Amino acid sequence: MEQREIIIVGAGPSGATAAIALCQQGHDVLLIDRQQFPRDKPCGDGIPVGVTEILYELGLKEPFDQAGFYPLDKVRLISPAGHIYESKMREGKQGALAHVIPRQQFDALLQEQAVRAGAEFCHARIKEPIIENGQVKGVRAYGSQGLQEIQARLVLAADGATSVVGRALQPERPSDVHRAVALRAYIEELEVLPHQVEFFLHKDILPGYAWIFPMDVHKANIGLGMRLDEFRQQPYTLEQLLEKFLALPFIRERVQGDGRLQDPATWQLTFGSQKQFQRAYDGALLLGDAGWLIDPLTGGGIENGMMSALLAAQVAHRALQQGDCSRQTLQAYDRACQTALWPVLRRSYWVQQWVLRFPYLLDWLIKYAHNHPHAVGALLAKL
Ligand SMILES: Cc1cc2nc3c(=O)[nH]c(=O)nc-3n(C[C@H](O)[C@H](O)[C@H](O)COP(=O)(O)OP(=O)(O)OC[C@H]3O[C@@H](n4cnc5c(N)ncnc54)[C@H](O)[C@@H]3O)c2cc1C
Missing domain, CATH: 3.50.50.60 (FAD/NAD(P)-binding domain)
Structure with a gap:
């Protein structure tokens, strides 16, 4: 042996x-x-x-x-009602x-x-x-x-x-509140924000989110994740939820071709x-x-x-x-x-x-962060 x-x-x-x-x-x-x-x-x-x-x-x-x-230099959060907060990413050692x-x-x-x-x-x-x-x-x-x-x-x-x-x-x-499921896919012909990751705090998937992470000028990793207990309580598959997300007008208008998803794959997460x-x-x-x-x-x-x-x-x-x-x-x-x-x-x-469970609170927080970037930046730096 x-x-x-x-x-x-x-x-x-x-x-x-x-x-x-x-x-x-x-x-x-x-x-x-x-x-x-x-x-x-x-x-x-x-x-x-x-x-x-x-x-x-x-x-x-x-x-x-x-x-x-x-490389990435910015992060963007989009609240359930569409308020946007953008922040520069820190540069490390x-x-x-x-x-x-x-x-x-x-x-x-x-x-x-x-x-x-x-x-x-x-x-x-x-x-x-x-x-x-x-x-x-x-x-x-x-x-x-x-x-x-x-x-x-x-x-x-x-x-x-x-x-x-x-x-x-x-x-x-672990119980379902400590677990999540997530789906990722790749998409081409999408108008991406160069070097900027986007997190969409969409109300149907809270406390999860959908993301668009750019990989190139027109290519991105796109996906969404949900806490397992919340996922089990709603009727859609992750694939259907991602299709619904892609069909939202402010996402749809950014897709130039047919918006076909490549290599979709699901996996589990334990928090x-x-x-x-x-x-x-x-x-x-x-x-x-x-x-x-x-x-x-x-x-x-x-x-x-x-x-x-x-x-x-x-x-x-x-x-x-x-x-x-x-x-x-x-x-x-x-x-x-x-x-x-x-x-x-x-x-x-x-x-x-x-925080992530309450869409109105998130809307307020992201609007506040947008209007008071210095205060929020100072707070984030302390965390
Ligand atoms: C859809 C999705 C999106 C995510 N997005 C991000 C993100 O953007 N950024 C981030 O930081 N994290 C993200 N994560 C989490 C991240 O993927 C994991 O935390 C990370 O992969 C953990 O690394 P690991 O090395 O512990 O395990 P893994 O990357 O899972 O590696 C485990 C390895 O073990 C091998 N293995 C498994 N079973 C056996 C076996 N029986 N015998 C031999 N080998 C075995 C596998 O082949 C694999 O190579 C995401 C997760 C999911 C599901």
Whole structure:
């Protein structure tokens, strides 16, 4: 039976980031994914400034900048009644910018950098973790040689919203108020606002929203997401809701051709809106979407996933050096997530629950923000 130091399940942004950080510290990493790269992942493709900053800190400024991704400089919020608030996006350390990057390209770049850093990539589907006396000892994987057992001192689960490792360790599912469903598609021949992302707080999908994220002069990622409990209470599919959104006069007039949607794809999201969620186990840590870390207000999860990966890598490095991967030692990861991520997640959850539910309040707030940009800018800078 193969024996490794660290197995990382899932080579998306969370898993690849953890692999890079751990390889840079000299660890042996087996990075397993059920898909070959490049591969698609349903997403708005919005890559926030914080993600670019993390990549720069990991020493990936050159390959990232050289890829020539589409940068963003503004964000625009449209209230239920059509009031508009626009704001400049912040520029991060070392001139880091936000971008819209198809996940096929973004994730492939990260996975390639993980391999360059020294991780061994393995194309295999994980069936389940190997658990002995409550301790995770490795994984059972379907690869080119059929079902295989691979042991490791530590398993990092970064296998996304449908994590098999996460489900084995934490069988209880979150309630619908902590989950969402979202649909993304691509559209060409749309009049886009260059370098500007748009969030439409449309009353039928609150506390979710629809988005248009530009990728080029006439191409955009378009989609919408809804909290699962709200989605179940209305009669439409996500596809029908997106068609209804496209038919709104102020969107319709921006479409030059037939407005055909390309590559529509639906996926699920689990919000990081439960304070006490456990992410550290004997021999294993849950990262990114597998660790329920999506922002409950924006639906963004890439930055939190990569931050959790860096925190997990720090804790894993210390635990492996001490030769102790018990939950007691790995709990430092739970505490680090609480300190670094929970304050923003809690605030986002509060806004999602108490502000986004009320269309009139949103109209008033966005109108106020439009008329008092300096006051709102100062407030946002403090958050
Ligand atoms: C429609 C939609 C729009 C979104 N828009 C944005 C956005 O604009 N910006 C943003 O920041 N976030 C967005 N998100 C959230 C974002 O996509 C996730 O938070 C992000 O992908 C999490 O990264 P991850 O690495 O944790 O998981 P993933 O990206 O899901 O990666 C998990 C990896 O694990 C692999 N895997 C899964 N199961 C197995 C298995 N059994 N064996 C082996 N490998 C396995 C998968 O193939 C995959 O490569 C959106 C989500 C949705 C659904």
